[in-house]
Amino acid sequence: MGKRIRSQRRGRGTNLYRAPSHRYKTEAKYIRSDKDEEEKGRVIDIINDPSKNAPIGIIEFDNGNRNTMIISEGTTTKTIIQNGNNAPIKTSNILPLSNIPEGTAIFNIEAAPGDGGKFIRSSGMFGLIVSRDIKKVVVKMPSKKLKEFHPLCKATIGIVAGGERKTKPFGFVSAKYYAMKARNKKYPKTSGVAMNSVDHPFGGSSHPGIPKTTRKTAPPGAKVGSIGARRTGKKRGKTKIN
Numbered sequence: 001m002g003k004r005i006r007s008q009r010r011g012r013g014t015n016l017y018r019a020p021s022h023r024y025k026t027e028a029k030y031i032r033s034d035k036d037e038e039e040k041g042r043v044i045d046i047i048n049d050p051s052k053n054a055p056i057g058i059i060e061f062d063n064g065n066r067n068t069m070i071i072s073e074g075t076t077t078k079t080i081i082q083n084g085n086n087a088p089i090k091t092s093n094i095l096p097l098s099n100i101p102e103g104t105a106i107f108n109i110e111a112a113p114g115d116g117g118k119f120i121r122s123s124g125m126f127g128l129i130v131s132r133d134i135k136k137v138v139v140k141m142p143s144k145k146l147k148e149f150h151p152l153c154k155a156t157i158g159i160v161a162g163g164e165r166k167t168k169p170f171g172f173v174s175a176k177y178y179a180m181k182a183r184n185k186k187y188p189k190t191s192g193v194a195m196n197s198v199d200h201p202f203g204g205s206s207h208p209g210i211p212k213t214t215r216k217t218a219p220p221g222a223k224v225g226s227i228g229a230r231r232t233g234k235k236r237g238k239t240k241i242n
Contacts, residue, residue: 002198006186008220020184024051026068029116030083030094030108030154038084039063043077050182054123054162069094070108070121072158083154091158097137098151102129107160109139110153117154119147124163127155192224200224 009016026049031039041061047068049056057071059081069081072092083094089101100106105126108117120127120142128140136148170176180187197204201224202212216228226232 002196005192005200005221005224007223011220017184017186020050020182023182025049026056027116028052028056028068028070028121030069030110031065031067032114032116038082038086039065040080040082041067043071043075043079043081045077046071046075052121053165054121054160070117070156071161072107072156073161073163074158075161089157092156094154094156096152096154097129097139097149098132100129100155100157102131104129104157105159106139106155106157109149109155111149113150113152113154117156121160123160123165126159 004012025047028049039061041059043057044060045058047056047058052070054070056068057075057079058066058068060066061083071079075092079092081092081094082088082090085096085099087093087095089095089104097106097109105128107120107126109119109127110116111118125142127142130138130140130146132138132151134151137151137153138146138148141147170179177187192200192202193207195203201210201222212225213229213232214223214225214227218227
């Protein structure tokens with residue numbers, strides 16, 4: 001008899017790899033205020049949150065309020081951040097999408113006005129404003145797809161800080177182990193093709209041509225690989241002939 005694959009173990013109510021939420025520090029969202037007032041603050045500290053791969057800045061505003069937000073590249077302590085409709089178009093400032101010019105790099109976009117920010121929050125990511133209208137603002141996401149947002153949704157100008165975090169090699173296996181332990185991830189993770197045929201659908205020395213894609217309605221034992229993929233393989237562009 002074989003053993004249950006990872007997807008089956010997760011589906012049986014196991015808590016082996018539960019998120020370590022007791023170590024999480026903040027949600028890092030915009031301050032929600034009913035009044036449309038201008039806010040000006042200063043970054044007083046930059047901290048690390050285990051729940052995020054981007055640095056978090058602690059901002060102290062002139063009215064005495066403090067808030068934590070995802071910061072942009074180039075932000076340091078004592079950096080001035082402005083939040084409002086009339087804030088200048090400057091890195092780290094927060095404005096509604098309707099007030100940001102086309103072609104500007106932005107991140108931490110709200111899905112609906114006032115929700116605090118939902119999209120483009122990973123380190124090194126940014127989106128570009130493609131077009132603006134009275135009813136919608138079109139943004140080019142990091143996935144190259146175009147998405148429409150409400151003009152009153154807020155966003156931060158710039159690129160999410162920490163984009164070079166993957167360029168430094170771990171160097172030691174122990175460093176990788178502790179990095180995975182902080183996120184409570186299974187490590188090391190054995191690939192399916194390296195297993196025996198009784199342990200995984202991709203296992204065995206002979207590969208009889210089992211497709212990598214599976215339907216979305218497949219049972220947990222067969223739901224491996226690309227789930228309901230529209231296409232597989234590298235997406236190649238058209239060759240230009242000079």
